[in-house]
Each structure stands twice: as structure tokens, then as C-alpha cells.
Amino acid sequence: MSFIEVNNICKTFKVAQRKSGFKEAIKSFFKREYKYVKAIENISFSIEKGEIVGYIGPNGAGKSTTIKILSGILTPDSGTCKVNGIVPWKERKKYVKSIGVVFGQRSQLWWDIPAMDTFDLLKDVYDIEEEKYQKIKNELIKMLDIEDIVTIPVRQLSLGQRMRCEIVASLLHEPKILFLDEPTIGLDAVSKKIVRDFIKKINKEKKVTIILTTHDMADIEALAKRIVLIGKGKVLYDGSLLKLKNKYDTNKKIKIITNDKLTIKKKGVLSSKKIADGYEFVIDCKTLNVSDFLNIVTKNISIKDIEIDNESIDDIIVDLYKEYEI
């Protein structure tokens, strides 16, 4: 049996709805109309110990709902879920000791006081022994390079600094599983890199199982070998990132810098576009390979410069979303 086992979980929310306008607002005050929204429907997957899984999908796909069920905050309407042999929402106190959760858009740090004070409070919340606590805390602080900022009131920290403190706070009790809900949202390039490197490191050194939701595909590329894609509450793809790439990543973007005029009409050229100092083509390598394409081009004009790009993972995801109509 796998470390995390999710079977056919469903969750429906009751949502009040009304039309816009003052009159409607008054009306809804007295009588509400409700709509039932299926947040997730028959979601199943399993995750082994020590894996990093990227959990992706467009906004409103049900990512947060799944995370909330897995972390024991919500009870699903149906289906079963077992993590490390425990049903999350049934033995809450015992279960939450083994997990850490970072919500990128929500802070667990106390706003007006230094992060260090929050850490000290968490020590008591999780009943961590003093000696062990000091050791883990110092180790984490050093790894994330935040020695100087844990003594400054949190409200004065930058987002990147705060996120690093946030991560330390979630790992003080040495959880076996870490849920990261958009951990790099709004961070600059340097902070993103620090956070990613750190996640990789704790996964490797401490064998922490990590479930990561994000909209930043660079996160996924850097961290997760496996992705689970969901849309409209259903699992659409579950497998390795590489496979997905090979399947979809057959388009290449070619930029040609030239002063001459150029029109190419051939099977395999998906699009062509005039740009400031030349042209941009997207070709499908399955029907037209790059060298053939270049041959045609060089026959007709003189090239100043040329640039060839793979389609980015973002484009692949957009294609995927399109394919599944989500």
C-alpha cells in the first residue's frame, strides 16, 4: 500500500448566488438561492514516500479543496483517503503532527512580532523538546539563510523573506509530508531559487514527501518529476513530466532576423508572424523538420541571425488545458 492513498473522493459546496444590483442584494437577504458546485469529483491517486508531486490545474480546478481534504481540514462527501495509515479528518490531532502546510497566500506568522516568537510558540503547540527544537530551528534557519531577519517584526519583511520564515515555521516539528500551496507566488527570481533549492534539499536529505500546487511551471520543472493535472474537479493526467513534454513538445519556435521579404507556405508551418526585424515561425517537427525548413529559408533570402526555441512548458500546459477543454 502506498504512503498516500486517495480513492474516489468527492466534495460538493453549497454556494449562495444572486444577480447583481441593489434590489437583488435585498432580495437575497431574505431568500437565498443556492447552487451546488462540485469542487472535486472522483479524484484518485497514490503517492509513494519521498516523492515530489506537482499538483496543477487552472484556477478553480479543485486544487485547494484536495489539499484541504488531504490535510484534514475538510471532510469529503464520499471516497476514502489514507495517509500513512491514518484517515486525515478522523484522527486530526494525531495526524497533523506528521504534516506541514504552507499556504503561499496566507501567513501563519504573527504580523507585529519577529518570526522567532512564532517559532517559540509553535514549539509548545507541537510539544517539541527544547534541545531538539533548538537543533532543528538553527539548522533550518541556516539552510534558508535567515539568521538576520528572524528578529525583525514580520510586517517589515519582504515577501521573499517572509516566505522563508513561513517555511521554517512549517517544518519545525519535522513533518513527514509537506503541502506547499503556491509557495513561490509573488516572489522574485532570487527568492524563488532559494525556496526551490531548499525544497529539493529537504526532500533529498530528510525524505520529506512533498505535494506542491503552483501556477509557475518553472517550479514544476525544477522540482517535480511527476505531475497530477486536474481540471473541473477531475484528474486529467497523472504521470511523469518528461512524457508529457515528449508528447506535446513537438513544436518549435523559429525566429529569423532579416531585411528581406519572406513568405513560406508549406505543410508543417503552423504560424508565421512579422516582427520588428524579421519573422517568427512555429513549425511542427513531426511533419517538417528544422533543417528542411531552414533549407527553404536560406534558398530565398539572406539571414542575419536565427533563434530556435522549444515551446515552453507554459505553452504545453495551455495546450493541455485546451485539449481537455478546461
Next chain:
Amino acid sequence: MKVYLKAISLHFKSAIEYRASFVTAFLSQIVVFFSYYFVILSLFNKFDNIKGFTLYEVLLCFAVIHFGYSFCEVFARGIDRFDKLIINGDFDRLLLRPKNVLLQVLCSDFDPIKLARFIQSLIVLVVALLNLNIEWTILKVLCLLFMLISSIVIFFSIFVISACYCFITIQGLEIRNLLMDGGKYMAQYPIGIFKKGFVIFFTVIIPYGLVNYYPLLYFTGKSNNILYMLAPIFVFLYLIPSIWLFNKGMKKYSSTGS
């Protein structure tokens, strides 16, 4: 308990980060409280008793109610503002911690500014006691203690019950005003001075009467009924349905947003 004390000390630290606003808020609380107090004083300027209750007896009643209320406002602020916790989604975070949820709600907020009210209610209490000619016995000391503790218990229970509404509606219904502010205002006076319907309501439905009125009768020697002295103990029963409701509500909880 250790967690609670530590959380409270952190809240205190946060509050005094903003020194000026802390001081002004503290002072304004003193003014508000004394406005209540002066209503009673001016009332007794005209009449020297209300249905047989003297000024200091009424003040004792008043002090007991405000003692419990301000105590809860300071130390159970988290429950009082539970709707906020639900709306901004911080309640999710509490569910991720391996401690009792109600305890954590208690830890989530603390209002040192309302300490001003608490201290004043103590002062009024002492003034009332000094001016009442009480023949002190052990039972009377106990009686007074029961009154004070049960006052805390009743407001705590009402806080919890009104918090439960947030589970159902995700918005704090003004139910607490009905239960608390109105009732509290009446219970500042010995409820015996009101019509019978009120007396029954405040004895059985929301037992403010058990907190100050009945024990007051015993305390001031107006009655020798030992049951009156023990009346505050029954207030503890009020905790059972309120905590039960809270746990029931927690199971129904459906979280908000992402």
C-alpha cells in the same frame, strides 16, 4: 495552558508595538465604563432604593456582571471575534495544529485594552463591598467567589454559543446582541426589580439571575436559603450545551476560499 499563556504574552507584545494607540484606547475604555457607572449613581441620587435594593447592593450586582464580561472580553476575545477567524480563513490553520480547537481559538486573540474595564469593575466591587455591612462567614466568601466565577462562565458560554452561528452562516449573526448586550444591561441590576416574565427568562433561559441576583439575596442577608448561595454552580451546566454545539458545528465546517 502553557500554550495559552505564551500566546497571550505574544498578543500583549503585539499590542504594545503600537504604544500611542494602546494608551488612548485604554483611556477611552475608562471613560466608557464610567458612563455606565454614573447612570446608576444618578439614579440613586433621586431614589435611595429600588424595590428595597440599596445603591451598594446594585453596584455589587453591576460589578459582578462586568467582572465576568470584561474578563471574557480580555481573555476570550478570540471566541468573541470568531466570525473574523472564519471569514479570513485563519480557522483552517487552527485545524492544522495538534491542540484542542477551542483552546486555540482562545489563543487567537487577546484584548489587553479591555483590561481597563476589568480593573474598574474590580474597583467598583471593592467599593460596594466596603460600603455594605456584611457579616462575613466562610459561606459568604464562597458565595462571592461563586458569583464571580459563574459570571465568567456564563459570558464564556454565551460567547461560544454565538460563535457557533458562524459555522452555519459564515457570518456573525447579531444573535449575541440579543443574548448578551441586552441581557447584560438588565442584569446589571438585581433582576428581582423587573416583571416576572423577565425574572423567569433570566433564570431559566439565560441564567444571569443565578450569577448575581439569587446569591446576592443570600449574600446581603435578605434570604437564608442555602440554595440561593449555591445557585451560581448551576451556571456551569450552561457550558455543556455550548461546547457540544461548538464541536457539532466544527464537524459541519466547510472552509472558505483558497
